[in-house]
Amino acid sequence: MRKIKLVEVRSEIAAGTRGASLGVDALKIASLDKKSGFFTQFDPINIPDANNFLWKGNKHPHAKYIDGVYQVLKNVYSTIESLRLEKKFPIVLAGDHSTAAGTIMGIKAAHPEKRLGVIWIDAHADLHTPFTTPSGNMHGMPLAMASHLDNLDCKVNEPGPDTLSYWEKIKKIGGDFPKINPKDIVFISVRDTEEPEDYLIHKYGIKNFSTQEVRENGIRKVAAQALEILKDCQQIYISFDVDSLDSSISVGTGTPVPNGLTVEEAIQLNAELIKDKRVCCWEIVEVNPTLDTENTMAEIAFEVLEITTKSLVDNF
Numbered sequence: 001m002r003k004i005k006l007v008e009v010r011s012e013i014a015a016g017t018r019g020a021s022l023g024v025d026a027l028k029i030a031s032l033d034k035k036s037g038f039f040t041q042f043d044p045i046n047i048p049d050a051n052n053f054l055w056k057g058n059k060h061p062h063a064k065y066i067d068g069v070y071q072v073l074k075n076v077y078s079t080i081e082s083l084r085l086e087k088k089f090p091i092v093l094a095g096d097h098s099t100a101a102g103t104i105m106g107i108k109a110a111h112p113e114k115r116l117g118v119i120w121i122d123a124h125a126d127l128h129t130p131f132t133t134p135s136g137n138m139h140g141m142p143l144a145m146a147s148h149l150d151n152l153d154c155k156v157n158e159p160g161p162d163t164l165s166y167w168e169k170i171k172k173i174g175g176d177f178p179k180i181n182p183k184d185i186v187f188i189s190v191r192d193t194e195e196p197e198d199y200l201i202h203k204y205g206i207k208n209f210s211t212q213e214v215r216e217n218g219i220r221k222v223a224a225q226a227l228e229i230l231k232d233c234q235q236i237y238i239s240f241d242v243d244s245l246d247s248s249i250s251v252g253t254g255t256p257v258p259n260g261l262t263v264e265e266a267i268q269l270n271a272e273l274i275k276d277k278r279v280c281c282w283e284i285v286e287v288n289p290t291l292d293t294e295n296t297m298a299e300i301a302f303e304v305l306e307i308t309t310k311s312l313v314d315n316f
Contacts, residue, residue: 002316004309005088006044007079011072013053013065014098014138017254019290021051021095026252026289026298027305034299038306042091045083047075049095062159063130066166069138070173073102073145077173080106084280091309092283097126100239100283101142105174107237107281112175117184117233118143119226119273121266122241123257125190125197125208127151127182130159130167132196139286143185144200145170148178154196182206184233186226188269189214189244192257211246211259219265223272236278240270240308241286242301252297253286263300270304271311282308 012020031038053068060066076099083090084107092103108116120126120143128140129151144151148171159167182200187208193201201208207229209222217225230236245266247256261269274282287301 002089002312003087004042004312005083005090006042007083007090007092008044008046009049009072009076009092009094009099010046011049011051011099012095013051013068013072015096015254015286016135016137017288017291019288020254020286021049022289023095023287023298024093026287026295027093027302030295030299030302034302036306038309045079047079060136060160060163060166062133062136062157063138063141063163063167064136066138066163066170069098070166070170072099073105073170073173076102077105077109080281081109081174084110089312090281092281093305094283094285096139097122097239097241097285098138098142100285101145101170102173103281103283104142104146104179104237107235108179109174111235114234115184115232116180117186117230117236118180119186119188119236119238120190121188121239121244121269122190123192123243123255123260124241125187125193125201127197127200128194130163131155131157132194133157134194146179147182149182149200151196151200154199156196184230186229188222188226189261191259211261214261214265214269219268219272223269226273227276234278235280236276237281238270238273238279239283239285240266240304242284242297243286245300249300250297252288252292252295254288254291263303267304267307270308274308274312275315282312
């Protein structure tokens with residue numbers, strides 16, 4: 001059996017709205033409401049966050065709280081690297097999506113010789129950089145960090161020297177090289193992008209399975225096609241952002257977008273993808289219970305978490 005390790009990351013400094021740090025505990029409350037023993041099965045690791053930076057004020061308009069983000073990414077990276085060296089399978093419960101860069105850096109550091117593919121189930125491409133971001137929120141940048149992309153071709157901002165110093169330090173966590181090739185990214189249900197991201201998607205030929213494609217072709221076929229695109233990768237990491245769900249469902253997340261997946265599609269998709277033996281880490285992010293009076297988002301997210309984990313265990 002795969003040795004699963006739950007990793008809790010309560011970071012929210014890279015999100016635009018407050019509250020994602022409470023997502024992990026909202027999942028636990030959802031499990032109690034379902035009378036599930038899920039959280040009694042695994043002894044979780046809690047990674048230190050840097051949410052205290054929120055009280056200090058932001059000095060980096062084009063990469064908000066990048067000094068704190070750098071600290072969190074280092075913490076995530078070192079934890080994930082250790083777990084992968086111990087042949088553990090990290091299931092990451094995270095707040096804002098920026099920490100995914102640290103997860104990728106850790107996976108790569110443990111096995112630098114192995115080519116790493118990424119399946120990104122999300123409404124957003126998260127390929128922005130301090131040079132292109134419209135908001136400055138760093139949860140829109142993890143794939144650019146991990147791929148060493150600046151995207152100067154689409155530059156619209158002039159980040160200050162301090163910001164750029166941290167940006168370079170972030171890219172070098174786990175080694176001064178790209179941790180993933182952008183060609184080894186597969187998007188599912190990405191539907192809210194800006195021009196600089198579209199430029200990179202086109203430049204690197206990144207495949208995006210639209211919600212419509214998922215529906216027309218069916219979960220099994222889309223999962224098989226996504227895994228086939230990554231056939232030359234020895235390792236695969238899956239990151240599931242709850243805003244990939246349709247905005248009618250994903251009320252408890254900071255950036256809901258229409259025309260997303262149904263709950264059933266998300267469950268089937270993750271449960272199917274995780275059967276592939278190359279998958280070495282799975283993650284769920286961006287549950288924000290402060291936006292959701294009934295904790296519905298966390299209950300849905302917990303269902304995805306529980307069924308995906310069961311699929312992992314049953315298919316090993």
